[in-house]
Amino acid sequence: MPSPIVVHYFDYKSPYAYLAQEETHRLSTEVDVDWLPHTLDIPQFLGSAELDADGLDVIEKRNPHQWRRVRYAYMDCRREANDRGLVIRGPRKIFDSTLAHRAFLYAKKQGSERAFHEAVFEAFWKRELDIEDPAALELLLRETGTDVEHFADYLVGDGRNELAAIQEEAEEKGVFGVPSYLLGDELFFGNERIPRLRAALALDA
DSSP: OOOOSEEEEEOTTOHHHHHHHHHHHHHHTTSOEEEEEOOOOHHHHHOBOBBOTTSOBSSOBOOHHHHHHHHHHHHHHHHHHHHHTOOOOOOSBOOOOHHHHHHHHHHHHTTOHHHHHHHHHHHHHTTOOOTTOHHHHHHHHHHTTOOOTTHHHHHHTHHHHHHHHHHHHHHHTTOOSSSEEEETTEEEESGGGHHHHHHHTTOOO
16 A cells, blocks of 8 residues: 555544544545544643533633633534534543544554544544543444454553654644644644645645
C-alpha cells in the first residue's frame, strides 16, 4: 500500500473532530488518508470543569472567559450536528481520551479501526461510553469485530509507547489541535479547511 498522502489527527473528546469525520471519510475514498489520534490537553488552554447532575461546576477551575468559549463551541457544534442528524451532548467532565486512542491503534493493527472509530465517536457524544474505562473499550472493540485477546497487554505496553511516539511526532510537525490534516509538511487545521486541503490535492470541492 502506498504511503498516505494525508495524515489526519483526531481526538475523541473533540466535537469538532467528530463533525469532521464525514468529510474525512469522503476524502479517504479519493486519496490515502492515515487516521492518527492526538490527545489534547484541554485544561491547559480551557481550564478544568466537572458538572454535577444539576449542571453546576463542582471544581470551579475555569474562568468566565473560558466558559464563554466552551459554551459557544458546544452551541456551534450542536447547530451543525442537528443539521446532520447527529447527537452531541456535552460531557459532564473533561475526559482523558488516552486509553480510547490506544484502543484505536489496537483496532488499526487488525484492520477494524473504522467500525470502532465511528462507534466511539457516536457513543461518546451520546454519553453512552466512558472512554476512560478499559472494560467498556474492550467490549466495543469486540462488538466492532476486533480480536481482543491481547488488548489488555497492549493497552499498558506497546499501546502506551506507540501513542506517545505519535503525539511527539505530531507536535514536532506543528500539530496543536484537532481536526488537523498534514499534506507533506503543510498543516490544515479545522474542518472548515477541508475544502482548502482538497484544492491543494487538486480534488473537486
